[in-house]
Amino acid sequence: MESINTTNEKNAVLQLKDVSVSYSPGKYAVKQVSADIFPHTITAIMGPSGCGKSTLLRAINRMHDLYAHIHTSGEIILKGRNVLEMEPMVVRRMAGMVFQQPNPFPTMSIYDNVLAGYSLNGIRLNRKEKEEIVEQSLKSVSLWEEVKDVMNKRGSFLSGGQQQRLCIARTLALKPEVLLMDEPTSALDPISTNKIEELLLELKQQFTIIIVTHNMSQAARISDNSMFMYLGELVEHGNTTQMFTKPRHKRTEEYLTGVFG
Amino acid sequence: MNQITPISFKSRKAKDKTMFFLVCLFSSLAMVPLFFIIWDVISKGYKNFNLRLFTEVTPSSMDALMATMNGDPIPGGILNGITGSLLIVGLAILFSIPLGLFIGIYLSDNRGKKFARIVSYLTDLLQGMPSIVIGIIAYAWVVKPLGGYSALAGSVALSIMMLPMIVRSTEETMKMLPNAYKEAGLALGASYTNVVFKILLPSGFGGIFTGILLAISRVMGETAPLMLTALGASVVNWKVMEPTSAIPLLIWDFYNDPNLVDLIWSSSLLLLIVIFLLNWIAKIVARKWKV
Secondary structure (H helix, E strand, C coil): CCECCCCCHHHCCEEEEEEEEEEECCEEEEEEEEEEECCCCEEEEECCCCCCHHHHHHHHCCHHHHCCCCEEEEEEEECCEEHHHCCHHHHHHHEEEECCCCCCCCCCEHHHHHCHHHHHCCCCCCHHHHHHHHHHHHHHCCCHHHHCCCCCCEHHHCCHHHHHHHHHHHHHCCCCCEEEEECCCCCCCHHHHHHHHHHHHHHCCCCEEEEECCCHHHHHHHCCEEEEEECCEEEEEEEHHHHHHCCCCHHHHHHHCCCCC | CCCCCHHHHHHHHHHHHHHHHHHHHHHHHHHHHHHHHHHHHHHHHHHHCCHHHHHCCCCCHHHHHHHHHCCCCCCCCCHHHHHHHHHHHHHHHHHHHHHHHHHHHHHHHCCCCHHHHHHHHHHHHHHCCCHHHHHHHHHHHHHHHHCCCCHHHHHHHHHHHHHHHHHHHHHHHHHHCCHHHHHHHHHCCCCHHHHHHHHHHHHCHHHHHHHHHHHHHHHHCCCHHHHCCCCCCCCCCCCCCCCCCCHHHHHHHHHHCCCCCCHHHHHHHHHHHHHHHHHHHHHHHHHHCCC
16 A cells, blocks of 8 residues: 655654454454554545445454454554553543444433543543533534533434434543544435534544545545555555545546545 | 236235224233233222331231121231231342343353353243242252241242342343444453443443342242241241241241231232333333343
């Protein structure tokens, strides 16, 4: 794979070096992917179903540890430390994840959902700290005005789009280094999708975002850089505008023009 | 292609109607004994179903005989049985809930593993174990080594009986919870323990609690294992190491004593009411805290 990046490699917040993921011995879902991710950018990972894009994303925050048969190799350097050699619990606080289906914790109020990262990690906060974090996190996902009077209602009381923004707020509350999003809008209606996309463009001022998406136009709309994966391999990685206008690989071109996908 | 003629259509409809009628008929027939049981217990039990039942211990056979001869109601109640049932079942809950929760969580999280399959199979086996056998086991494990019948031995027997029900309800409830909750919790950097105790168990509270209530209502009426373990007592006993009575044990005693026979019905009525209440609460809880 080739990649053109004008930025100095040392600035990368996240570096993937020969990352491979196998579900069973000899069968690789992700094959030797290398890429640098730079701060305050949105990187879209695209590709047809089963190409390994979610698998790659889930390797970054060690979600594969939950399943004994999945094996990850290579190096994933997050802020200078190899994620694969770190304590998964620490990694996951540094690399927050938002899932495809909005999944606020059903027994917790909206307020407690935002603070879930702290309560689940046994971090004690005083009332003032809690209120600050909740307000700040909800404001950063533009949910504050909508929910500030119903803080004690269950998270499931909100609409799908609001629930997803609550989940983003819950992740942001822990102030992660990177935000990993696994098709965060595919379960949402177009209006909610639009809101989340606008939100991501604002959030990249503070965070680095990697988003897996099925939706090519979404990738074109919001991402700075794009990665195109096919059959577990990273085919092309580079500036989104360039990839959409002048893809360097035939596969990428075929995918983007709808020849397959 | 076969054409559906109006005639064949008609005969089909007739068949369906007959089938439906039979289903309804047999369902109602099955209800008949239940209604008779309830009717019998209420009509024979209400006479002695009074405050005394809850405030006084079992009368002696002689007192009961004298009272009956004078045409008075039987003096005394089943306070010793009520307190005994509370003590024995209460202790059994303390033993079986933590154990049942842990086994259930283990089974739901390790489906397909060899050890999990063995545990699961043994749980099924335990579910079908005759209660008298469990009573004998508790006798051999607890009564013998401790040198006497006790409430503790009774609660060990009952907790073994409750265990499979709590395991199953926990396992089934946990399986129903979307994997997304677990992943979302872990993705926030939480430990597995915290995810289980702060997300999964609270989310599955309704199902698990319902299972516990049904398990309690099932062992509430158990007699055979208690005969071999708690034995019975004619006084109120709160000491776990002493022989203790229970409502079903008293019913058995009353059956064996012609002078006390009338108390069978009021005791049964009480037991029936308790079990009905437990089932009713279980329904409400299940509906309110749906997964």
